[in-house]
Amino acid sequence: MAIKITELAFDPYHELKLYQNTQLEHLGAIGATSLFIGTMRDFNQGSQVTGMSIEHYPGMTEKQLGLCIEKAQGLWSILDSLIIHRVGTITPNDVIVLIAVWSAHRGDAFDATRYIMEALKSTVPFWKKECLEADTERWVISNTSGYQQG
Amino acid sequence: MSIKVYYFASLKEHVGSSEHELDFTQSLTVNEVWLRANGTLVLPKNTLAAINMDYVDWDSLVSDGDVVAFFPPVTGG
Numbered sequence A: 001m002a003i004k005i006t007e008l009a010f011d012p013y014h015e016l017k018l019y020q021n022t023q024l025e026h027l028g029a030i031g032a033t034s035l036f037i038g039t040m041r042d043f044n045q046g047s048q049v050t051g052m053s054i055e056h057y058p059g060m061t062e063k064q065l066g067l068c069i070e071k072a073q074g075l076w077s078i079l080d081s082l083i084i085h086r087v088g089t090i091t092p093n094d095v096i097v098l099i100a101v102w103s104a105h106r107g108d109a110f111d112a113t114r115y116i117m118e119a120l121k122s123t124v125p126f127w128k129k130e131c132l133e134a135d136t137e138r139w140v141i142s143n144t145s146g147y148q149q150g
Numbered sequence B: 001m002s003i004k005v006y007y008f009a010s011l012k013e014h015v016g017s018s019e020h021e022l023d024f025t026q027s028l029t030v031n032e033v034w035l036r037a038n039g040t041l042v043l044p045k046n047t048l049a050a051i052n053m054d055y056v057d058w059d060s061l062v063s064d065g066d067v068v069a070f071f072p073p074v075t076g077g
Helices: A012-020 A060-075 A106-123 B009-015 B030-038
Strands: A002-006 A032-039 A047-056 A080-086 A088-090 A095-103 A126-132 A136-139 B002-007 B019-023 B048-051 B067-071
Touching (some): A002 A060, A012 A032, A012 A080, A012 A095, A032 A106, A060 A080, A060 A106, A080 A106, A095 A106, A126 B009, B009 B067, B019 B030, B030 B048
Parallel strands (some): A002 A080, B002 B067
Antiparallel strands (some): A032 A095, A047 A088, A047 A126, A080 A095, B002 B019, B048 B067
8 A cells, every 4th residue: 555745847757656666565356456547627607717725634644545445445356446635736637546446356456446546535635725726826715526417 | 641633634724723632631523623723613414533543533642742633524646
């Protein structure tokens, strides 16, 4: 399991490859790898968004991400997991978050990945502030539940 | 007893500070910590509270050396 918070832009596929190279103890046991990659849009709530800053609570962020994974491990059979999340200044098309889950079977990997993402969205202390056109800014007020969206 | 109080995101701007130190002689709840630190400043609805990086209710008791944090609903991912 690995959790990484970074101010630097990252290539999720490269990070995934690097991490998979460390998973020697799971070779032969992994039957499924599930990924979620969240990317910054250039629009939100009817406005053009030119950039974003993401603040977090260092320490609590890692602790709560660890709890997300721990709870998922209690619900599904997971061999390994990786979470990377950006903080600081980001621009449209940047990857914000990568979640990867490895398991023996696809059901566990799919369900745990989604669970961790939804838990992150509702419990991990990150806050987004959007930069709009005309040099105005606004805090994102709340996250929606991914389970309720059509 | 002494504690640190941290504020994040829009709440930090609302309070006008990222942290306070608070000294007190008898047990305080999280709600009382907010009142001691911020007086009559309006508490934005949906504000969340944590003690030592765990979410807590507003009637939770704070101990010497604790770190209390107040912040708005989270919006990561």
